[in-house]
Amino acid sequence: MENIMSQINGVSGVRQPHITRTNSRSSVDKDGRSFSSYLKVDKDLNDIFERAAEKYNVSVNLLKAIGKAESDFRPDAVSKSGAQGVMQLMPKTAEYLGVKDSFDPEQNIMGGAKYISELLKKYDGDTKLALAAYNAGMGNVSKYGGVPPFKETQNYVVKVAKFMNQDLDAGSFTAAKSNGSTRSPLPVAPSFSNRYYTVPLASNTTRDEDLSLLDAVFSEADYLKLLDMILKEMEEDKDEDRYF
DSSP: OHHHHHTOOOOSSSOOSOEEOOTTSOOEETTSOBGGGGTEEEEEHHHHHHHHHHHHTOOHHHHHHHHHHHHTTOTTEEETTOOBTTTTBOHHHHHHHTOSOTTSHHHHHHHHHHHHHHHHHHTTTOHHHHHHHHHHOHHHHHHHTSSOSOHHHHHHHHHHHHHHTSOOOOOEEEEEOOOSOOOOOOOOEEOSSSSEEEOOOOOOTTHHHHHHHHHHHOOHHHHHHHHHHHHHHHHHHHHHHTTO
8 A cells, every 4th residue: 555655646636746645644745745735835925025026116115005005915805896806906907917817916916016117107106196097097197187086096095105104014825726727717705894895715714723634634545546536637638649
């Protein structure tokens, strides 16, 4: 049984290498990572904001302030108007920016950084006008010749300005390992906020306990069953290749 188990690689729902079974009932690879670590990965939003700021030459404090004001750094936030993700990109805007998955914080933040960078260039570095356009659209800024007389937009500009002077911690989020497939649209459920709806994601409240439990209950029989599924999939791939 141990010989069979030592041959199993890529046991995570996607093909990941070097997974072995240990006597401690916890599966780890040669780098010391547990089996469950292949299922989920922690990503630091602060790091994403830093890289986005550097890439698009925008103040990281400004980007974080927008993220705080827009979604409170929630990757799953959806506004009543349909804006999505951390910096709340509308679907058409996301498409224009090249963002394929607005619920992927890295794509979303990079897209938002690119957008605010373009707005800052358009308004010659005027942060207030750029923020007003980010919130209410360039058309309204042009129409009113400045920050539109909308209470929401005016409050938004003030709120972001205040957040810029704070040492904001964007936190981190837990993401599932991607297998390269396209994400299906997620259902939308109401949250406690009047402005946002929340796309339900797996809770990470007891993540450590859940992952420890996963390692403990993932038996050798489970590995063998998964190995059988992988082998069948490989055979199907070979059969498909014969026709091309």
